[in-house]
Amino acid sequence: MSAGNDRFSPAALRRRFARPWPSGSMMASDGFDPPVTGSTPAAVLVPLVVRDSGTTVLLTLRTAHLNDHAGQVAFPGGRCEPGDCDAEQTALREAREEVGLESSQVEIIGQLPEYLTGTGFLVTPVVGLVTPPLNLKLDDFEVAEAFEPPLPFLMDPAHWERHTVFYQGRNRTYWSMPWQGYFIWGATAGMLVNLQRYLMAED
Numbered sequence: 001m002s003a004g005n006d007r008f009s010p011a012a013l014r015r016r017f018a019r020p021w022p023s024g025s026m027m028a029s030d031g032f033d034p035p036v037t038g039s040t041p042a043a044v045l046v047p048l049v050v051r052d053s054g055t056t057v058l059l060t061l062r063t064a065h066l067n068d069h070a071g072q073v074a075f076p077g078g079r080c081e082p083g084d085c086d087a088e089q090t091a092l093r094e095a096r097e098e099v100g101l102e103s104s105q106v107e108i109i110g111q112l113p114e115y116l117t118g119t120g121f122l123v124t125p126v127v128g129l130v131t132p133p134l135n136l137k138l139d140d141f142e143v144a145e146a147f148e149p150p151l152p153f154l155m156d157p158a159h160w161e162r163h164t165v166f167y168q169g170r171n172r173t174y175w176s177m178p179w180q181g182y183f184i185w186g187a188t189a190g191m192l193v194n195l196q197r198y199l200m201a202e203d
Contacts, residue, residue: 007199008055008151010129013048017110017127022201026194029116030187031172039122043090044077046112046127046195047101049134049148056148057192058130059184060099063144073184075191076101079121087111087124099146100137105130112194117187125191149179155196160189 006012047058059073076095084090088108095101112125136146153159154177161176175193176185
């Protein structure tokens, strides 16, 4: 394993998440104005799959008919339900419902800062190490596909693209990370940028 990829080993990831966030470098939103009615608490699982060939990130492609984020690449997750005691429980419940990932396979190692989406969700990214094999059972209503880009690929800024669109009277910018025909962008890409900034920070 190369020195750069040492940062992505399970042991290194556990050590890193035992340390505080770097100050001032983490994004809090995707740059689009949320609805004026306020935000909806939500959580996603950032599943880092520990494979012999290296760590990957389990992502989903949402189905085209959904009301929120249809057809987009996303982490397993959704809005917090009244029965959820915290964001971690929300993330694990949603991952089980959406892709059939059992909580017994997930070792929670930490969280990233809350992230506000333009659709009004205040998302807590919960980061977990996932032990294969993955016997995924996709929810056909919500999830069209699941796939696993390598974590080192997503954490390399050389693979990021910055976009600007004119929306609601001003220019807005967002990140994307194209990978093998998938277009990872918006809040998912923003949270991955935060993950990279956290893992690569010296403090």
